Amino acid sequence: MRDPVDVLLSDGSTVRIRPIEPSDAEAIVAMHGRFSERTRYMRYFSPYPRIPARDLDRFVNVDHRDREAIVVLHGRPDGSAEIIAVGRYERLGPQAPDAEVAFVVADAFQGRGIGSVLLEHLAASAEPAGITRFVAEVLPENGAMLRVFADAGYQVNREYADGVVHLTFPIAPTDRSRQVQADRERRTEARSVARLLRPRGIAVYGASRSGSGVGSALVRHISESYAQRPHLIRPGASLSAVDEDVDLAVVAVPPSAVPAVVQDCAGRVAGLLVVTDLDQTQRRELVRTARATGMRVIGPGSLGVAAHGLNATLSPQLPPPGRAALFCQSGTLGLLLMAEADRRGLGVSSFVSVGQRGDVSGNDLLQYWAGDPDTDVILMYLETFGNPRKFARIAREVGRQKPIVVLSGRTGLGSTLDPSAMQALREHSGVIQVDTVAELVDVGLLLTGAPMPSGRRVGIVGNAAPLASLAGSAVVSAGLAVGPVATVGPSAGEDEFTAALGRALTAEETDSLLVVVSPPLPTGAMTLSDSGATPYAQAIADAAAGSEKPLVTTFLYGSAPDSVPSYPSIEEAVRALARVSRRAMWLRESEGVLPPSPVPAPPLVVSTVEEALAAYGIEVVPNLRAQGIDDVLAAFTKLGGVPVALKVVERPHRIDLGAVRLDVDDEAQLRRAYQDLEGLFGAGVEIFVQPMVAPGVACIVELVDDPAFGPVVGFGLGGVVADLVGDRAWRAAPLTDRDAFDLVRTPRAADLLTGAAGGAPVRVADLEDLLLRVGHLADEVPHVRRLTLNPVLARPDGYAVLQAWGVIEEPQPRPDTGPRLLPPAR
Numbered sequence: 001m002r003d004p005v006d007v008l009l010s011d012g013s014t015v016r017i018r019p020i021e022p023s024d025a026e027a028i029v030a031m032h033g034r035f036s037e038r039t040r041y042m043r044y045f046s047p048y049p050r051i052p053a054r055d056l057d058r059f060v061n062v063d064h065r066d067r068e069a070i071v072v073l074h075g076r077p078d079g080s081a082e083i084i085a086v087g088r089y090e091r092l093g094p095q096a097p098d099a100e101v102a103f104v105v106a107d108a109f110q111g112r113g114i115g116s117v118l119l120e121h122l123a124a125s126a127e128p129a130g131i132t133r134f135v136a137e138v139l140p141e142n143g144a145m146l147r148v149f150a151d152a153g154y155q156v157n158r159e160y161a162d163g164v165v166h167l168t169f170p171i172a173p174t175d176r177s178r179q180v181q182a183d184r185e186r187r188t189e190a191r192s193v194a195r196l197l198r199p200r201g202i203a204v205y206g207a208s209r210s211g212s213g214v215g216s217a218l219v220r221h222i223s224e225s226y227a228q229r230p231h232l233i234r235p236g237a238s239l240s241a242v243d244e245d246v247d248l249a250v251v252a253v254p255p256s257a258v259p260a261v262v263q264d265c266a267g268r269v270a271g272l273l274v275v276t277d278l279d280q281t282q283r284r285e286l287v288r289t290a291r292a293t294g295m296r297v298i299g300p301g302s303l304g305v306a307a308h309g310l311n312a313t314l315s316p317q318l319p320p321p322g323r324a325a326l327f328c329q330s331g332t333l334g335l336l337l338m339a340e341a342d343r344r345g346l347g348v349s350s351f352v353s354v355g356q357r358g359d360v361s362g363n364d365l366l367q368y369w370a371g372d373p374d375t376d377v378i379l380m381y382l383e384t385f386g387n388p389r390k391f392a393r394i395a396r397e398v399g400r401q402k403p404i405v406v407l408s409g410r411t412g413l414g415s416t417l418d419p420s421a422m423q424a425l426r427e428h429s430g431v432i433q434v435d436t437v438a439e440l441v442d443v444g445l446l447l448t449g450a451p452m453p454s455g456r457r458v459g460i461v462g463n464a465a466p467l468a469s470l471a472g473s474a475v476v477s478a479g480l481a482v483g484p485v486a487t488v489g490p491s492a493g494e495d496e497f498t499a500a501l502g503r504a505l506t507a508e509e510t511d512s513l514l515v516v517v518s519p520p521l522p523t524g525a526m527t528l529s530d531s532g533a534t535p536y537a538q539a540i541a542d543a544a545a546g547s548e549k550p551l552v553t554t555f556l557y558g559s560a561p562d563s564v565p566s567y568p569s570i571e572e573a574v575r576a577l578a579r580v581s582r583r584a585m586w587l588r589e590s591e592g593v594l595p596p597s598p599v600p601a602p603p604l605v606v607s608t609v610e611e612a613l614a615a616y617g618i619e620v621v622p623n624l625r626a627q628g629i630d631d632v633l634a635a636f637t638k639l640g641g642v643p644v645a646l647k648v649v650e651r652p653h654r655i656d657l658g659a660v661r662l663d664v665d666d667e668a669q670l671r672r673a674y675q676d677l678e679g680l681f682g683a684g685v686e687i688f689v690q691p692m693v694a695p696g697v698a699c700i701v702e703l704v705d706d707p708a709f710g711p712v713v714g715f716g717l718g719g720v721v722a723d724l725v726g727d728r729a730w731r732a733a734p735l736t737d738r739d740a741f742d743l744v745r746t747p748r749a750a751d752l753l754t755g756a757a758g759g760a761p762v763r764v765a766d767l768e769d770l771l772l773r774v775g776h777l778a779d780e781v782p783h784v785r786r787l788t789l790n791p792v793l794a795r796p797d798g799y800a801v802l803q804a805w806g807v808i809e810e811p812q813p814r815p816d817t818g819p820r821l822l823p824p825a826r
Contacts, residue, residue, distance in 0.1 A: 002064075004073075006291040006822040010113030010184070012192035012270065013294040014822065017121060020069035020086065025060045027071075027083045036107050042142045043104040045164075059088075065129045066091040070121055072105075072114055075292035077266040084109045087118030089126055089134065098168075099126055101134040103145070113184065115148035120181065120819035123171040136167040153177030175594075182393075185820050186367045192296050193360065193368035195270035197307040197350060199247035202230040203239055203269070205261045206252030206276075214275055215252035217314055218304065222250070225311040233261075239268050248273060250312055251299075255282055258300075262286060266293035271360075273312060274299030278356070280826075287358045287825035301355030303331035306348070308374065313351065322347010323376040323448045325369045327362055329354050329383045333437075337381060340441045345562060347448065349374040358826055363390050370398040377447045378404045379440050387823060389710035389816035392429045392732050399430015400591070403447045403583060406431050407440045415708035421730045424746075425709055427586060428731055428739070432579050442576040445565040450550035452584045457483035458577060459510035461500050463490050463536075464518040467556075471516050471570050478578035483510045490518060498539040505547055512550045512577055515540055516570060519557035537561045552577060592738025597776045604781050609806040612784050616773045620789075620801045623690035625649065632674050633667065635689035643692040646673050648681050652688055652803055653698075653718065653791060663692055693800045696793035697752050697762055701770065702728070703778045703787035703806070710816070711778035713739075715771060717749035718791045735775030740768040753794060762794035770799065782811030 004018035032040075032051050040048045051059070062069050072085035085105040092098045101122060105114045123134070138145050146165065149156055153176040154169040202222060206215030222230045230250070231242050235257075239246065247270040251261050255278050265272060272290055278300040290297050298305060304313030311318055314331070319341040326341065326348055328334045334353040341348055349372065352365055362380055369375045378398070395404050406426065415422050426433045434440050458475045460482065462468040468487045475482050484507045486500040505513050517536055541561035544551040552573045553560045560566030567573035598617050606612040613620060624635040636644060643665040651659035658680050661673040677685055698718030705711045709732060716728040729746035731739040744750065744767050755761040770792070777784060787806035792799050 005824075007117050007820055008185075008188040008192055008822060009117070010111075010188055010191070012188060012190075012195050012296075013112070014192075014291040014296065015084070015114070015294065016073045016075070016081070016292055017070055017117070018073070019064055020060055020062060020071050020088075022060050024071060024083060025056055028056065028059060028086065031083045031086070031106055034106055034108075035104070039104065039107055039110075042139060042145070043102070045139065059086075062088070064125070066094075066099075068122060068125050070118055070125070072109075072118070073292070074109070074294065075266060075289070077263055077293065079263070079289075081292060085114045085118065087115075087122050089122050089131070091129070091131060092135070095130070097130065097132045098135055099131045099133075101136050103148070110144065113188070115145065116152060116184065117820060119148060119152055124819045126171060132172065133168060133170050138165045138167065139163075140165055151180065153180035181820060186370070186394075188820075189364045189367040190371055192271070193364050195247050196273065196296065196298060196360075197305060197310075197352070197368070199270070199310075201228060201242075201244050201246040202226065202248045202250060202310075202312065203233050203242065203246045203265075204230045204250045204252070205233045205264075206250075206254075206257075207232050207234075209234075213252075214314065215250075217316075218250055218252060218275070218312060221304075221311045221313060221316060225306075225309055227309075233264070239264050247271070248312070250304075251276060255279075258282065258286055259289070262289050262293075262295075265295065266290075269295060271296040271298065273302060273305060274355070274358075275302055275304065275314070277301040278358075283356055283358045284825040291359070291822065291825075297359035298352065299355040300358055301331065303328075303334040303353035303355070305350070305352045307350035307352075313353070317342060318351070319346055319348040321349070323349055323374070324444045325349050325365070325372070325375045325378045326351040327354075327365050327379070328352075328381040329357055330381075331355065333381055336437055337379075337440070340437055341444070344441050344445060346441050346444050349376075356826070357384065359822075361387075361823075363387060363394055366391070366394045366398055366404070370394075370402065376402060377444055378402055379444050380404065381407045381437070381440070383408075387816055388706075388708050392425075392709060393816060395426075395429045395431050396732075397430075400587065403580075404431050405434060405440055405443050405447070405579075407434050407437065415706055416704060417706055417709070417712070417730065421712075421714070421728065422708070425712060425730050425732055427582060428742075430583075430586065432583055434579065438572070439575065439579075442567060442572055443579050446550065446552060446576045446580050449563070449565045450544070450552065451548050452587070453512040453550050453577070453581050454584070455511035456581055456585075457481045457509055457511045458574070459483040459504040459507060459513045460485045460516065461497075461504045461513065462487050462516035462518070463492055463497065464516070467516045467518055467570070471514055471554075471574070474570050474574040475514070475577075478574050480574070480578055480581060483507065494536060494539055497536045498543070501539060501543045505543055505549060505551065510549060512552070512581070513547075514570070514573055514577065515551065515553045517553065517555045517557065517560075540564055550577070550580070589742075590738050592736030592741075594734055594736050595772055597780060598773055599776070599780065606781055606783055607808065609784070609787060609804055609808065612777055612781050612787075612806075612808075613801075613804060615781075616777045618770065618773055618777075618789075618801065618804075620804045621690055621693055623647075623688040623803070625686060626689050627684055627686045629671060629674055632670060632687065632689060636664075636667070636670055639689065639691055644670075645688075645690050645692055646670075646677060647688045647690065647803075648677060649686045649688060650681075688803075690802065693793060693802070694795055694797075696795035696799065697759060698791040699753075699767065699794050699799075700728075701774055701787075701789040701792055703733070703774055703784065705778070705782070705785045713743070713771060713775050713778055715743040715767075716747045717752055731775075733775045733778035734780075735772055737768070737772070739775070740771040743771055744768055760796050763796055763798055764794075766798045767792075767794055770801075783808050785809050785811075 069088035073081040074084045075081045087103040089099040089101040156169040159166045207219045249265045249269045251274045460471045472482045544564045553566045626632040626635045646661040648659040702714035711733040714728045714730045727747045785807045
């Protein structure tokens, strides 16, 4: 860390941290002067009433390698900042692997998780310096500091001597330390959002006295929904005059007035809901200033938030209360989303529009909704991913407990993968991807209003055979299976229809039920004029209420019962069932286990693909580049004169184009083969010369550091047909054993691996091991941006990697790795 960064504390507030500077001397003395006698004694083991000049000079002058110090800053309303904590390490001797670590936190800020944040950042700073272990000395009565070390997830060795507890622990990240860090991140981000969605009090800036305008509309909506009236802060007034606790400040002032509002709120509120639109410079300054004084920001350009009875939005009409959380960025799309939810009767627990997403993001909201007892389903309209790796990680965790349904506003969100690969990646990260706002609500209705299906079989009940047949076709087209089909006549009475419902719903072959109702014939037992009641509505409601299987309806006449998910068309109903059925299938699958990395202490710094592969135990069959017959003969000799293959460098896999010559085992054959290649591809064509290996099933393994997903691993079968159809399966790295199992079996041509078309079954377990190694490489070596192993020849006795190429670049920042911090202001 060289630049200041913002971090969240355990109570959800923010502070800024950075390396210490010589100019901090005066602020360090001021902080020391605010310490209580107990804090000084716990840190220095003595009263230490003042800092001698010699100590102060050593404190603030460090080399940021053998000696490091990090300060924690808290902003004041006047724009200045005070140092409230400092953490440091010092190497115990030249080139020693050990360093002593210590912290001290001002009394007013103790108990808010600052020590654990400092420990994470100091460990991250020590690693590049070759420091592998921290030691610390703590007084036995300093329980808070002992807990910081004990709860960090490291293997801490404790010894007691001379009245002091001596602690020693390696600082390399472990599975336990990463999990502790992720758990703390989840709690702090959830708390920071909770303070804004469940505020103890609200202040509104920008309401006109005339009652017109955005600010006044917000005041009306808040007043009509909130238990306490909002505090109106007029121009010239200050929030300091309000005696009650205020957690949320709603900002609807002109852009030029926003900085003054932020200054007035500093130190007095938990966060800002900024409705005002700002340009990029104004937005960054807003977030930077707010975070410096402990506040988070929703917006700018937000439509507002609605949660737990509060309507702090610009929409006077909200959807009915319910169990679905709605997220969007754009205000216009937010209005559309809420209007569609209201029209379809989708109940909403909370709604958040982050607008220009200066600070609070979809990832923050996911962390909050994961633990929100009022929310069962999360529906998100995403225009951008701030941190795709983090989104995938959180979605995988949250998606096991609560469904996440995503509509992407921008095609692919910058992904380099094709749409089918993106959908597969999201589904295997616990995300249901949809294509329209209507479908977002369609799936939400089913997830909040019906049980999960236990399989793919859809029973069909209808009062018209043509509609039942149409429904069956839609079910098959959606990748589901048709279960029992029951049709009654268009003039059937309710008893007959109820009996058909019961038989279909209780059949073992039914996992979910689709009910299609057409208008009754005027001559039947029910007529169009029957008191305005929808035919069979009560029978359907009763059947759904007592069933553990999902039941959905399409009514081509009248209205379905409110308690049952209903869709305007058969196709929309089936599409929603298909989305939810795939999620149910994902839930039934094992989560898998992440095997340990084959590299003892990742991450590595590599300069070549070959170096990276060797580090992860992936061998590539030797191959030499040659151009011209003399080079070809020299390469043949260097390889020991064994039978070789010649492959044109530009087309090394296209045996169908004549770019490959196999089983060349003497000089005469070598000359003839190279002469043939020159005739097809030009004089002096560059080729690979490679020893022959036993034949096998050609496979392809890929690694892509994708902009929208982070590192992902792909697997497919090789050959011309596979290249043409793009037969690939993809999973996010690192891979669990379940991911590797699925990757090998998902491609359409995967049966070739088990002996289809007369071949011998290959040893699939070895392919899975290869994929796990590539998955670790993808996650742990950010220098490798792309990697292709093609072909990988899979055989009954293992596999051989014949070609490997990749892209090695300076790694892009991976904001989901390393110590906790908030992303920079956008």
